Amino acid sequence: MSTQTFAQLSNGFVYGAMGVLALAMFAFAAELAFGTRSRVARTNEAALVEARQPVRVGGGDAPAEPAADGAADGVADGAAKGGDERQRRADRLGGIAASLTVLATLLLFLGVVCRGFAAKRAPWGNMYEFSTTSALVVLIVFISVARRRPALRYLGVFVVVPVLLTLGLALSVLYVPAGPLLPALKSYWLVIHVAAAIVSGGVFTVGGVVTALYLVQERWERKGIVNSMSRRLPTAEQLDQSAYRLFAFVFPLWTFAIVAGAIWAENAWGTYWSWDPKETWALVTWVVFAGYLHARATAGWKGRKASIVALVGLSCFIFNYFGVNIWFTGLHAYGGLPNK
Numbered sequence: 001m002s003t004q005t006f007a008q009l010s011n012g013f014v015y016g017a018m019g020v021l022a023l024a025m026f027a028f029a030a031e032l033a034f035g036t037r038s039r040v041a042r043t044n045e046a047a048l049v050e051a052r053q054p055v056r057v058g059g060g061d062a063p064a065e066p067a068a069d070g071a072a073d074g075v076a077d078g079a080a081k082g083g084d085e086r087q088r089r090a091d092r093l094g095g096i097a098a099s100l101t102v103l104a105t106l107l108l109f110l111g112v113v114c115r116g117f118a119a120k121r122a123p124w125g126n127m128y129e130f131s132t133t134s135a136l137v138v139l140i141v142f143i144s145v146a147r148r149r150p151a152l153r154y155l156g157v158f159v160v161v162p163v164l165l166t167l168g169l170a171l172s173v174l175y176v177p178a179g180p181l182l183p184a185l186k187s188y189w190l191v192i193h194v195a196a197a198i199v200s201g202g203v204f205t206v207g208g209v210v211t212a213l214y215l216v217q218e219r220w221e222r223k224g225i226v227n228s229m230s231r232r233l234p235t236a237e238q239l240d241q242s243a244y245r246l247f248a249f250v251f252p253l254w255t256f257a258i259v260a261g262a263i264w265a266e267n268a269w270g271t272y273w274s275w276d277p278k279e280t281w282a283l284v285t286w287v288v289f290a291g292y293l294h295a296r297a298t299a300g301w302k303g304r305k306a307s308i309v310a311l312v313g314l315s316c317f318i319f320n321y322f323g324v325n326i327w328f329t330g331l332h333a334y335g336g337l338p339n340k
Contacts, residue, residue: 001117003117003118003120003178004118006114006115006117006118006178007114007115007118007177007178009110009111009114010111010112010114010115010118010178011111011171012111013107013108013110013111013114014107014108014111014132014167014170014171015171016107016111017104017105017107017108017111017167018104018164018167018168018171020100020103020104020107021100021101021104021160021163021164021167022164023100024097024098024100024101024104024156024160025097025157025160025161025164027093027094027096027097027100028093028094028097028156028157028160029157030090030093031090031091031093031094031097031153031156032154032156032157032228032229032232033228034086034089034090034093094153094156097156098143098146098153098156101139101142101143101156101160102143104139105136105139105140105143108132108135108136108139108167109136111132112129112132112133112136115129115132115178118178119178119179119180120180121180121181121190122190122191122194122195124190124194124195124198125181125185125190126174126176127170127174127321127325128170128171128174128175128176130194130198130321131166131167131169131170131174132167132170133198134166134198134201134202134205135163135166135167135170136202137198137199137201137202137203138159138162138163138166138201138202138205138206139159139163140202141202141203141205141206142155142156142159142206145206152234152242154232154233154234155206155209155210155213158209158212158213159205159206159209162205162209187264187267187268189260189261189263189264189267190264192260192264193257193260193261193264196253196254196256196257196260197254197257197261199250199253200250200253200254200257200317201317201321203246203247203249203250203253204247204250204254204313204314204317205314206246207243207246207247207250207310207314208310208311208314210239210242210243210246211239211243211307211310211311211314212311213233213239214236214239214240214243214307215304215307216229216233217230217233217234217235217236217239218236218239218240218303218304218307221235221236236303240302240303240306240307243307243310244296244306247289247292247293247310247313248293251289251290251293254285254286254289255286257282258282258283258286261279261282262279265279277324278320278324278325281316281319281320281323281324282320284316284320285313285316285317285320288309288312288313288316289310289313291309292306292309292310292313295309
């Protein structure tokens with residue numbers, strides 16, 4: 001197929017992925033809104049009910065509980081059955097949403113691959129390609145996490161929304177036709193350095209979503225607020241631990257991305273570090289997350305303080321990508337922004 005055909009296929013797959021993700025977003029939102037309680041809570045409740053089953057005496061069928069409690073038990077059982085039915089419907093919606101997310105991820109993967117064939121190179125040579133590939137990585141990270149721990153499917157709507165916004169921005173503002181790389185970018189380090197940065201961005205994003213949800217849940221728990229959302233989310237402590245694991249996992253990868261970029265800079269420009277705006281903000285991001293991990297490991301920082309530091313680090317990462325490429329010029333001015 002021709003380059004133009006691959007480019008058209010790529011655009012079609014990306015638009016298709018957005019359409020499927022929009023359906024997944026509504027299904028995730030419906031599951032979150034109509035579900036009566038979280039998977040973890042349902043498991044705990046089932047164990048509690050089993051532990052409270054009346055003791056049978058004398059080998060007979062009669063329970064030891066007084067018969068007078070039967071009417072109250074019948075009312076409770078009816079309410080429980082109604083709640084279980086609503087929960088089953090919510091779970092079906094969640095299953096549909098998860099399946100749609102997998103389908104959208106496959107479509108987006110095909111879009112990224114076709115873009116690579118159209119450009120005849122690794123498909124992350126400008127901001128449009130970086131954005132679409134980063135969105136793909138975010139979805140892959142979410143699917144992997146939710147598959148490993150099904151209770152974390154609650155993240156769905158909070159992950160799909162920023163992915164949709166990223167793809168919409170990529171197609172409407174950042175889009176540039178597929179073409180060859182600038183001479184300075186023609187290096188195998190493009191695959192190594194940029195791929196590490198893309199994966200880091202995906203994990204940073206998911207970690208940021210979990211951190212923001214922690215701050216909301218922590219406030220509700222502190223104020224004793226109970227609502228449908230608070231019942232669906234894991235506890236604040238569980239959210240805090242999940243965010244920490246994600247950031248601890250991605251920090252070495254981000255370190256590698258910076259080191260690989262320095263090595264590439266020496267090959268391309270003859271110096272490992274030139275305090276270019278993108279280099280500087282990459283280092284600022286690294287310092288903030290290093291402080292976050294160090295504070296948790298040595299000073300025992302957990303909860304709100306650590307979460308605020310993590311969100312500052314995520315903000316630095318986002319600014320490094322969007323703000324530096326849009327408002328600054330330097331050696332890394334390869335974003336390929338239209339009309340810039």
